[in-house]
Amino acid sequence: DIVMTQTPLSSPVTLGQPASISCRSSQSLVHSDGNTYLTWFQQRPGQPPRLLIYKISDRFSGVPDRFSGSGAGTDFTLKISRVEAEDVGVYYCMQATQFPRTFGQGTKVEIK
Amino acid sequence: QITLKESGPTLVKPTQTLTLTCTFSGFSLSTFGVGVGWIRQPPGKALEWLALIYWNDDKRYTPSLKSRLTITKDTPKNQVVLTMTNVDPVDTATYFCVGGRGFDYWGQGTLVTVSS
Numbered sequence: 001d002i003v004m005t006q007t008p009l010s011s012p013v014t015l016g017q018p019a020s021i022s023c024r025s026s027q028s029l030v031h032s033d034g035n036t037y038l039t040w041f042q043q044r045p046g047q048p049p050r051l052l053i054y055k056i057s058d059r060f061s062g063v064p065d066r067f068s069g070s071g072a073g074t075d076f077t078l079k080i081s082r083v084e085a086e087d088v089g090v091y092y093c094m095q096a097t098q099f100p101r102t103f104g105q106g107t108k109v110e111i112k
Numbered sequence: 113q114i115t116l117k118e119s120g121p122t123l124v125k126p127t128q129t130l131t132l133t134c135t136f137s138g139f140s141l142s143t144f145g146v147g148v149g150w151i152r153q154p155p156g157k158a159l160e161w162l163a164l165i166y167w168n169d170d171k172r173y174t175p176s177l178k179s180r181l182t183i184t185k186d187t188p189k190n191q192v193v194l195t196m197t198n199v200d201p202v203d204t205a206t207y208f209c210v211g212g213r214g215f216d217y218w219g220q221g222t223l224v225t226v227s228s
């Protein structure tokens with residue numbers, strides 16, 4: 001199984017300031033079709049997760065452009081350009097290159 | 113509008129079989145590339161992928177639970193059913209149904225407690 005490791009596990013951020021979450025995979029996420037299936041989800045308190053970004057950097061429908069994804073191979077980053085109060089929650093990366101699908105441990109974003 | 117909703121028991125006894133149903137709308141499991149799957153989250157813990165069924169009836173399971181899981185679909189009814197045999201208290205979790213081409217849409221989840 002591919003192991004996904006997120007850092008940090010907790011990220012206190014000031015409103016309006018940027019936040020960054022790292023996700024590292026134990027092996028390359030480049031699929032045989034040439035795509036890299038690295039996905040980011042947001043889970044607000046008491047809510048189900050929702051899809052933010054897929055294939056490293058493609059934002060899902062309705063996701064604000066302050067969210068961006070980058071990376072390649074085994075190292076990936078989710079950035080929030082200016083954190084808003086509604087961004088509080090836990091963020092998970094997930095690889096969809098191989099079965100079984102595997103998630104990171106989650107990173108909790110909270111306001112200082 | 114795409115919606116998914118999980119249904120099933122909230123309390124199950126150890127060794128029993130858990131059956132969960134996902135009823136969805138706004139898309140069809142007969143569409144190329146579409147899949148519906150299950151993910152669970154123990155209280156206060158991370159997400160764990162369990163199973164996935166595709167439009168062409170291809171089925172995938174997490175290896176650690178494969179012997180206990182069965183996923184099936186009823187395309188005309190827009191439903192996917194997950195059964196888990198021989199449940200244990202460690203299976204206590206919120207179970208989410210997810211659908212689309214890549215976990216695009218999620219249900220609200222259903223909390224299942226395994227306890228005698």
